[in-house]
Structures are given as structure tokens and as C-alpha cells.
Amino acid sequence: MGKILVTGATGNVGRHVVSQLGEAGLEVRALVRDPERSRLPVETVRGDLTAAETLEPALRDVESVFLLWPGFTTGNAADMVTVIAKHARRVVFLSANVADEPETHYHEIERLIRHSGLGWTFLRPGGFAANTLGWAGQIRQGVVRWPFGQASRSLIHEKDIAAVAAHVLTSAGHNGAAYVLTGPEQLTQAEQVRLIGEVIGREVRWEEQPAEEARERLMAAWGDPAFVDGALTTWERFVTHPEQVTDTVRRLLGRPALTFRQWARDHAADFS
Template sequence: MILVTGATGNVGRRVVERLLAAGHPLRAVTREPSRANLPAGVEAVAADLADPETLRPHLAGVRAVFLIWPFTDPAVTARLAPRVAEVFAAAGGPRVVYVSAASAGEDPDSFWAVVERAVAASGVPWTMLRPTGIATNALGWASSIRAGGVVRWPYGGAARSLVHEDDIAAVAVEALTSARHDRKTYVLTGPRTVTQAEQVRIIGEAVGRETKWLETSAEAVRPMLAGAMGSPEFADSALAGWARLTTEPEPVTGDVQAVLGRPARTFEQWAADHTADFS
């Protein structure tokens, strides 16, 4: 049995689909199982990472856990992550595959890094997946592209090595089902960097319509970004990160290919897979 958290998210849903296709029994944690709309064959159970004890009854027979952490506040994470990891350890130490972030290696105080340390300290087998950025971030421009094709956003020159969400899921499934990835950390990226302005152009080519990047100040989007991210501090961190990427592009690694035996998918492939979202 494999336990999946975040099963209704962009990556988690792909993990569920891949595990089901491979014939693995699945149990998905959700706060409201009746509304999860998960595929047939998935056992949906009610639990909440905010209350780690609710996980305990659902870990019987579980040999691996796919972990998506839902809390961005470092203080909340510092309180909850060790308790969640302790519940995993007490259940026999299932393998934990955690979708972290590349920034965890740079900022030890980030919530990403706090969760990594808690999982590692618990003694369970683990694999840390650190995407530089997930290509589905570009879905934030979908309404603008549908409405007229003009994206008003700052830092068009920010160069990102965005990774396809299904590549993350494929690596996660490999790690969930094989001990050879235990105690390993993978930095997951696309095969090259693409600036934000280039992303908009590529999406336009995929959907067959003209798109345009209109450079906007960071201050103009900060209030909206803070609301969407739930924190002014998180918004400021994102804006500072994009500013840095205009002069220091995100790294490109070969970790997706090392695990899967094939190259990571390009942003062009991602855009082609998501034409319905922008049309």
C-alpha cells in the first residue's frame, strides 16, 4: 500500500494515475474524501496534516508515502513537521518521498528545509525531490492569455528551468517503488532555461494565437501576489527570486534523465500538453 498526500494537486494527481496504471494499491489522504473526485481504485481517507494523529490509523500496511507539505509558514512547519515524521516512524518507517524545492538547499530556514530535516531526523527511508520550479506556475497567466493574449508581469528576463509536473510524478513513482533511491536528493529541472517572456511566446505558439509580454513593475503585482500566496513575505520572496533570475538563471541538472533514463520534457512539450488551459 502506498499513501499519497496532495492527491488532488497538479503533481499528486499524476502520481496517483501512474501508480494506478502500474497496479499499486493506493490510499489518498484528504480532508474531505467525498469531494476529492479521485479515480476508481483509490481508497480515499479523511486525515489532516495539521492534526498528525489523524494520519496514524491510515498507515497500517503502508510501505511508502508521497508527501506534499501544505503549510508555508516556517513556524507552523517547525511545530508540525517533526510530529508528522514521528507518526511515520512509529508506523514502521515507510519510505517517504517528499516534494521539496531547490531553494531548500540554499535557505535552511525555509519551510521546505524544515520538513526535509524533520523527515531525515525521524529515521525513515527518504528521497527528497527538489524541483527548481514547476511548469504549472505558468497557469497563473491562463486567464490573461485567454482574455486577449497580453501578460502583464514583472521580470520577463527571469530565466527558469521549469520541470513538467509529470516528470516530477514519474521520478516520485520510481522513488516510491524502489529502494535504490533511498537517502538521495534529486534537483529536478527541465532540459534548458526559458525566460518568462519566452514562456508566454511558447504558449502562444502552442495554442495558435499571438501572445505578448508587457513588462510591469513588481509593486503593481505585489498585492495580488500576496493574496494568491497567502503571505506578503512569500510574495516578496518570489519577486526577489525572479529579480535574481534575470542575471542568475536557474540551474539545469540531469537528475530527471538519471532516474528515468530519458531527457526531461521541454517547456514546449508542457505547453502542448496544456493547450486546453489557455484556449
């Protein structure tokens, strides 16, 4: 098996992809912006997906790419896909479960990859359990003030996304597949907060926040009106139409997806 390039290698998912592939004894190269600070147990090379010309050295002798696109716009994604297709044979793209939603940068990057000549697999996770780390400061105070407490999600552990990515990168039969990945259960946002409190041994209550107030706060944090409005619309929809649960993790890995409680145990120190 040829060398695998992992982008986003220091992020929530990428670092687990790197470690799982490395532990399997595979040739792994990590694309990072600062190799000196990355401290990864594999070969690292400096590069930036938003500057396609920096990818040439990273792609030398690479057969497969795990691709995680940074940001909320396509930017120079067309140039990036062209450079990858010039060197590699296949790409596993960490997309999102937005097939039925209005056009996003994920749709455009998927289109670019489909027409690139690369073999491809798209991983389309729903909500990331790791996104609840944004509540950490409030959880330490005992109250989470956020909108749409009854929005029901099937949040997925980043380790499961990474495990699926590693499996797809190292086994046959996945070209042209688009896998929707979720956790094994539906929990409302208020239930997620309560469960985190149980795991860390602290009572934490939910306080409903008006959507417009939340929008102001999210705009200050994210800065992209379309992304903020899309998130709020999605959370509101999940109140009456809960996020789907799939068995994709079980089918691909031969074990159940990790629960949100397990994720909370793994991250208990982040909330304490």
C-alpha cells in the same frame, strides 16, 4: 512491496503519482480531505496533514509515504513526521530546490525527516511549469503583465516530478538522496508566454510590470510577505543568473525531461 500512501493526491503532482502507481498494479492509498469528491481510481481515506491525529487510519499497513506538505509554514510538521515514522519505513518528500536560499519551511521539514528514523528521499524541483497557469486569464486577453520578463527558468512538467516520485518509491538505491529536478531547457518568462501563444494559436505579448506593483498583487493572492518577497527576489536573480538545468530526470527515468512546449500542449485547453 508494501502499501504506498500518497498525500496531496488530488493536486497537480499527486494525482499523477496516484495514477502511475495504480497503473503499475501497486497498492496505493490516497489521503484526501473529501473522499466522496476525489474520484480517484484507488483506495481513498479522509485525512488532513495539518491535523496529525487524522493520519493514524491512513497509515495503517503503509510501508512508504509520498509526502507533500501544504502551506508556507511548518505548523504541526513535527507531529506529522512523528506519526508517519511510527507506522511507515520510508518517505519521499516533495521539497524544493532551496538548498542555497534562506531558511524556509522546506529546510525545517527536511531536518525533521532526517532525524525521524525514516528512510528518506528528497525531491527538489525548481520552477513548476504549472505555475504559469496563473497567467491563463491574461493570456486569453493577449497580454501578460508580470515582473522580470527576462528571468530565465528551467520549468519542469508535473508529470516528470510524478514519474520520478513513482520510480523512487518503487525501486532501491535512493535512501538518503536529494534529487534536484528541472526541465530540459532555459526559457525566459517572456519566452514562455510567447510559446504558450504559439501552441494555442494566439499572439500573446509580454508587458513588464514594476516589481512593487506585482508585490501588491501577489500579497492579495498569497498573503505571506516572506513568501512573496522571496519569489520576487528569486525571479530577479534569474535575470542575471538563470535557473540551473539538471539531467536528473534523464538519469533516473532513462528518457529526457518533457519540454515546456509539451507541457503547454498538454494544458492548451486551460489557456483557451
